[in-house]
Amino acid sequence: MVRLEKRLQPSAVFAWATPVMAVIATMIFGGLLFAALGKDPLVAIRTIFWDPLFGQYAFFYRPQLLVKGGPLILIAIGLSLGFRAGIWNIGAEGQYIMGAICGAGAGLAFYPLEAWYIFPIMVLAGALGGWVWAMIPGVLKVKFGTNEILVSLMLVYVAEQFLASVSLGLLKNPQGFGFPGSRNLQQYPSAHNAEIFEGTGMHWGVAAALIAVIFAYVLLSRHQLGYHIRLTGEAPRAAKFAGVSPSRLILFCLGISGAFAGLAGMFEASGPAGQITIDFNTGYGFTAIIVAFLGRLHPVGILLAGLLMALTYIGGEIAQSSLGLPSAAIQMFQGMLLFFLLAVDVLTGYRIRFGQREAA
């Protein structure tokens, strides 16, 4: 008989090994899935994991890794702080949209003025937009005890409707021949989130993501607030005993995750996407939840997980176009990754024992 036995200490080895095991398991079962769809599994796996990095057109895909990974990492870092404390912001997608609308809106308000201060104002406006959107579930939870999971999630759909509304109304390009969507910020130099180094994919949002990784690392390992976040997640009563105010922590964690998501939205709208349109959001806010857990809620882990996730996105797109894999199969492949991660995660806290069960 197989049974699980709780470890005295969480295993440090497995804390690092489980993400690797999850990736390997995903490759195996993903391969079976692709085989069942009539594709060569080895080719499919190679297309997803190898070609974007070292394939024939890698020069084109490598910058994409940063472009896709940047927002994922930035959002996931913010989310991970709350997740560490047991505060579940599921609505980063909505905060991402609101950050994009506010950031782009602030920039477009100055059009066609060219000035150095426009972009910094857009950054602040983007963070503020996401922060405000996340404060709604925060304040409701603190004041009325509502569930932040439900409220933040439902606000995603509100934000999507709002996005459609401004794309067709408030922010619509007056010279856009009636098409929905704002002016293209890539053609407005003061508001354009251009690449810092040409051709690398490294734009200001990627820089912000790297700064966020360092910020979160220092916060969690050195600062009392980070200690209180971890304490609240592990032992809420002990945290209260230590003097943590749960309400303030809820507002801080939701606020910072909202602000980071808003920033990511703003950098995306003013950079790679270039404009606010009805279908501006592509699910970064939801995928970032997977990234946060894949990275074990650890800043460095999230950095790596964000890049890995970006890789499966890009590789998935290549597989769709060159192998004709359905997009649902790619999504399933990504879902498998989270599923296996959660499944093997149990090994960190427990060890498997074979043999006769002892009545105790």
Added chain:
Amino acid sequence: MSEPLLSIRGLTKAYPGVVANSDVSFDIQPGEVHALLGENGAGKSTLVKMIYGLVKPDSGEMRVRGAPYAPPEPQAARAAGVAMVFQHFSLFDALTVAENIALGMADPPAMRDLAKRIREVSETYGLPLDPWRVVGDLSAGERQRVEIIRCLLQNPKLLIMDEPTSVLTPQEVNILFETLRKLKSEGTSILYISHKLEEIRALCDEATILRLGKKVATCTPRDTTAREMAELMVGTELHVPSREYREPGAVRLALNGLSVKSPGQFGTSLKGITLEVRAGEVLGLAGVAGNGQDELLGALSGELRSASAMVVLDGTEVGAAGPGERRRMGLLTAPEERLGHAAAPDMSLTENAALTGAERKGIVSGGFLNWGRARDFAKEVIARFDVRTPGTENAARSLSGGNLQKFVIGREVMQDPQVLVVNQPTWGVDAMAAAVIRQALLDLAAGGAAVVVISQDLDELMEVSDRFGALNEGRLSEIRPAKGLTVDEIGLMMGGSHDMEVAHV
């Protein structure tokens, strides 16, 4: 001598890394009350679990009335006439007494007949209990009666009782003892597990003492002093905390009509608690579990806020202040629940040292934590209180209960508090460690701090307290000098007997 009811020979049980029982042998005669004595971790629980069929011994044999006895499961043990009352009750709050009892039976009779039998048994043994009452409304003492009656309905030959008096007032203990004596007079044997030596002296005929899994002695409790038994248990001479009397100083902590609503649904709200503790003084607060102890500790630690003037520390009103602020001012506390409240289970001892020591030990400055200092502080606590652990980076969860308790109390004591409030400071701690903790509390008071000890262990309170009070349903009794209080007086302060009556012997 007649044939023993239960005879145990060479019983051995090993778990990976630890031998729980090694070659334990003893006999229980019919109609005998046999005590099983030992510190935490001495192997008492494993031994009774083997007798009750919950754990299989590695070697050794048991006989019931001469016939081989090796119960593969508790059902077989019950069939052989062995019943057990556990320390922690396994009752469903939402069901009635009769329904709860029926659930434990293999073939329950009709509810009406069962209720009648419950009434019969409860009246015979002086354990009044209405079969139709919902268990959620019963006191701890009444719940224990449900468990006992559940056992008695099986007409057991041997009744095992694991620490039965920890939830009872002295009066309730007396009533329980009358019941047990009546059972004994009818020929039922009782295996009585406890570490309360005076109880064992009052009740038991024979005692088997375990230490580190081995039987180290047998004795006749009536002819042995409590101190001698304690030393047999511990294996060395026992250090009794010492103290000198001194005039108490200025009032350090004052509660003025402290009333706080309990945050929990089943908690006890505090109602108008007024007291003063002076420098150099130890105030002992007794009370049966669940009478407001947790809430009082919370109201003092700052987890529960009250009106500002209700809690006064050295002349400053702090009722509305949070835990951190109170700590900075010198009011420190140690809650009862070690894991999850006083300490974070999965965090290291260094991180747990920072949990309450951050402010007073200079671990935090400008919001940043100095982990080096936290580690030094953890090391100091470990060294001074002899906490057995491989090092400061081990998780709190990996420590034994007693060691973690020493760490938790030590962490507060070593911050030089003006006022220290502890709840159940030696709960589940072995006798040696308990003596160390009590001595530390007394030394702290001798150094000019005011100490409040909330405990359910009356012996402990009488040992350390200058003055004594009791909590009963969130109210505080009159506070009296501890010296010269009788057990009867203490019992009345704790709320008396909760309408129990003595067995009609």
